[in-house]
Amino acid sequence: MTLITRRNVLRIGAAGLALPFAGSLAFGQDGPLKIGFVNVGPKDDNGWTFGHWTGAKALEAEFGDKVEITFVESVPEGPDCERVLRELAQQGNKIIFATSFGFGDYVIKVAREFPDVIFEHATGYQRSDNVGTYNARFHEGRAVMGTLAGHLSQTNNIGYIGSFPIPEVVMGINAFTLAARKINPEITVNVVWLSSWHDPAKEADAARALIDQGADILVQHTDGPAALQVAEERGIIGGFGQGADMSAFAPKSHLSAIIDVWAPHYIQVVKDVQAGTWVSDDSWPGIAAGEVVIGAYNEKIPADVVAAAEAVKLGIADGSLNPFTGPILDNAGTERVPAGQIVDDAGLWAMDWYVEGVKA
Amino acid sequence: MSTELLIAVIITLIGASTPILIAALGELVVEKSGVLNLGVEGMMLIGAVVAFAVTFATGNHWLAILCAAIAGSASSMIFAFLTLTLSANQVATGLALTIFGTGFSALFGQAYTGKPIELFRSVFPAELATHPVWRLVFGHSPLVYFSLIMVVAVWFFLKKTRTGLILRAVGENDLSAHSIGYSVVLTRYAAVAFGGAMAGIAGSCFPLLLTPQWAERLTAGRGWIALALVVFAAWRPFRLLAGAYLFGLVMTIELYTKASGSTGFLPSEFWAALPYIATIVVLVLISLRRSGQSAAPACLGKPFMPAQ
Known part of the structure; x- marks a missing residue:
């Protein structure tokens, strides 16, 4: 899993520059399914973002090298998250989880530009053909x-x-x-x-x-x-x-x-995407679903x-x-x-x- | 309101005011020397994370405060080198220092999230603070007494000492001070170093006095309040003390009123707006009192460029 923090934030910028060249190469390859996470806090926040980090690790445990995960920390709710979302999509991530309410408008906007990328927005309410929402009770x-x-x-x-x-x-x-x-x-x-x-x-x-x-x-x-x-x-x-x-x-x-x-939901989404059965919906499970x-x-x-x-x-x-x-x-x-x-x-x-x- | 509750409110408000007061006292000296350092928030965060790390490693609070002061001071030297030696723009450099401090503390603090430490409590014997009124005198952390001593010390230094007079002269008219042989740059370096140390100590109040944990952006904007307070207090230490406690009071009263479950005859939104209303009212009162001249040091924020 790639963890993008302030420490290595320059790297994502550099990767963005290299994209015009890398993008065409990556196209059509049968590599691992690339998955991105955009988070509002650091993974060590003892709470919200830590929960999503644990969920991302569960994905790795479940699917092994069939998935390749990029986890971006401490992205402010604002125009900056639009840049991060777009860069993740350009880097070939096929599923992008945006884990904070305030990312919503930007998810919808970027999703329009990348119709073949699936976006999942936590605690959100806006959906489109390739944007689903999820939350927990x-x-x-x-x-x-x-x-x-x-x-x-x-x-x-x-x-x-x-x-x-x-x-x-x-x-x-x-x-x-x-x-x-x-x-x-x-x-x-x-x-x-x-x-x-x-x-x-x-x-x-x-x-x-x-x-x-x-x-x-x-x-x-x-x-x-x-x-x-x-x-x-x-x-x-x-x-x-x-x-x-x-x-x-x-x-x-x-x-x-x-x-x-969040692991049950994340695993389900990846399975649906692999099987080609993913559809945009609102997932709101609670204690019963674990x-x-x-x-x-x-x-x-x-x-x-x-x-x-x-x-x-x-x-x-x-x-x-x-x-x-x-x-x-x-x-x-x-x-x-x-x-x-x-x-x-x-x-x-x-x-x-x-x-x-x-x-x- | 019972006496017990009143004293509890006062103790909480003193805790909330102390970091703002310490940081603002440091910035007051910096601005009196003619330098505007907007990096207070960043230096506070550096002080906070260093104080947490040292307490976590050694359990020694005094050492933690000392290290926080050194770290704050060291980070202010970056600012001083850029603005005083290289004459860079002070506003931009100060903002950069805040951004640097936020990022540095988040990076350095990653290893410390999720770990608790002990608060720095009163060093007086507990028997002295059993009665609520005595608690008001003896029940505080040493950081609180430090802040009050520093109010007097800063006032005394600026008003009553020769060095303080030189520092004010440098802030009011750098060219004149230079022409009669005082080193403007050295004086300002010293002032910025002092401001950095105070901001570092102010930052240490967060893990040691208020909430014994480390989290990113622990200071949550208090550095900016400290900056505003210096203007609010018209660069006077005792007015700064009153201003910091007034801010602490309105912030605390809001919480206590909501926590009581009854907001009196006023809606709770009023209490939430009160700090801002108070700010506007005090600023209007200050500007009504025309003293004929601005209270700001004349050379505030201007780079020192003597004729070659």
């Missing part, structure tokens, strides 16, 4: 974390550190709160919005602000472990890893984690609480439990989902309201 994992929090919180006050109030984050807050209040209806969830995915110092200060005002469990929907470290330092009940296991940062406070596993995995439970959690969390996980996996089953009231007291009904996928992606118990 992280909110299912949030429901399991909420079950743990409902059992464990003693102050009934849970702090939630959010990045931006977009549907993906809002549905996570709601799934978490619904599950927690199912166990303990006294629970309230206080949300602090940071307007950033990555500002560790501000995440830590938000965690301090929440703990100083009574929160004994923290949840974060930002990319790093800063809040967990504050939880460990202050000795509150705990918090959760986001995207990956973060127990190294908070051995006592890391209750469990939602782990992103794309959302619940991490190890902290040993301090009582066995019956672990059992309750596992029951929710298994219920979601076999389809007997939907985290968004009515009756659901919003935090202004209006009934949003009648008893017995669920929120469908379109409803989830349009979610701009909070369930009862959320203060945001």
Whole structure:
């Protein structure tokens, strides 16, 4: 696998210069299937990009030398990603995974120029003939974390550190709160919005602000472990890893984690492309498909609480439990989902309201 | 608001203000000598990653701060050589230093992502800080006391010492200072080195004081706030202290208000906008007070080119 970081970024530039000559040679050859990944963060971010890096490695393990992978790190969401996407396509990559929401417009634009290259855009919503989208039902994992929090919180006050109030984050807050209040209806969830995915110092200060005002469990929907470290330092009940296991940062406070596993989707896409059966669609699997995995439970959690969390996980996996089953009231007291009904996928992606118990 | 909570807010706001204050004090001295170094953010990142690496390897926080200062200072020497010896454009060179620092710290820090260290906590015995009010006096990391001492030290140096007077003269009128025999370039080299060391120490506050980890772009733009603060404070150390704590206050109040679950009678967007509103209000107040002359050093940002 070729890893393109800032260190060897000059190399991709040089490769770009050599392209007019190399392109014609590469054409029609029966070499390995070339696959590119464009990522917003470094592979060592302990979270989002690390998950995609693990997925890329799983592709290599599955297909061996039948695939040749280029993994580009730390590409800003903006015009620069268009250049990287185009260069990857010119270098003969036949599948390109763009793993951040903000790449969307550029993926669509570059895909028009390269109709024989297949693009897959993570967390996106725009598709075309050669652009598919994929995501994972992280909110299912949030429901399991909420079950743990409902059992464990003693102050009934849970702090939630959010990045931006977009549907993906809002549905996570709601799934978490619904599950927690199912166990303990006294629970309230206080949300602090940071307007950033990555500002560790501000995440830590938000965690301090929440703990100083009574929160004994923290949840974060930002990319790093800063809040967990504050939880460990202050000795509150705990918090959760986001995207990956973060127990190294908070051995006592890391209750469990939602782990992103992209390998099943990546392997499926490559198989479809090899068989010539790939079509543009939207893939949104969750716990059942093994794309959302619940991490190890902290040993301090009582066995019956672990059992309750596992029951929710298994219920979601076999389809007997939907985290968004009515009756659901919003935090202004209006009934949003009648008893017995669920929120469908379109409803989830349009979610701009909070369930009862959320203060945001 | 209970006393306990009030003190918790103050302690958090002091933590948030400290790196900005240290970096801005360094930049204040640099600008007083007539040099504009926009590389603060980059030097802070270099200081942050070096402080993390040294703490991770040795566990010695004092050594980590020292190394961060040396690394910050060393990186500022690149800037100094280009702008003072070769008379390159200061704005462009400073921006380049920020880009360099961001990339260098990301590269050097790759080995350290995902690893935790210990915070640099108060060195006073814990018994002194049991009561909340005493916590306010004795409960801080040495970095906080360092920042406060440096406010007085920088003020004293600029106002009360001969060397400080020379430095200001170089910043206000480099040709005159040159003509009466002071070395403009050497003075500016020293000022830039001091600013680099302070930026390095400011960077070390991130892993040692705020969040004990390394991540790319850990400082998340605080270097730019420090730069703005110097202008905001009209190049005066005590006003800089007030400005840094005011910024810390509005940033912290926003988080505490949202975390309380009630935003009072105002929408939470108001609290998010408050730092920017405060900036505009203070800038208007400052510009209303016409003192007849600009507070900026007269030679700020101009290359020194004596007649041959």
